[in-house]
Amino acid sequence: MELVCPLCNAMISYLLKCPKCNHSMENTGAIQDYFDDYSTYLPMELTQRIDGVPHDQCMHLFYCSHCNSDKRVSIDRVFI
Ligand SMILES: [Zn+2]
Ligand SMILES: [Zn+2]
Structure with missing residues (x-):
């Protein structure tokens, strides 16, 4: 078994409405690759979490081309 993000692996499609204009994001x-899953935490906590904590979530960035806003969504990884 492997822990993977269903969105990265095209197992699901995630439809998100823009909170500002209701356009699909x-x-x-x-x-x-750029930010750790726990990037919203303080840097001290971030370093504490590098070892031993399984990354069971995948952070995705959704973008609204209509009003030019973006939103982070954490996707729960699943076992396959
Ligand atoms: Zn993913
Ligand atoms: Zn929008």
């Missing part, structure tokens, strides 16, 4: 991909 576009998934621009996972952003953990």
Whole structure:
């Protein structure tokens, strides 16, 4: 079994409405290459979480081309 993000692996499609204009937002991909899953936490907590904590969520960035806003959504990883 492997823990994967269903969105990164095209197992699901995630439809998100823009909170500002209600336009459908576009998934621009996972952003953990740039930010850790816990990037919203304080840096001290971030370093504490590097070891031993399984990353069971994948952070995605959704973008609204209509009003030019973006939103982060954390997707729960699933076992396959
Ligand atoms: Zn993902
Ligand atoms: Zn919008």
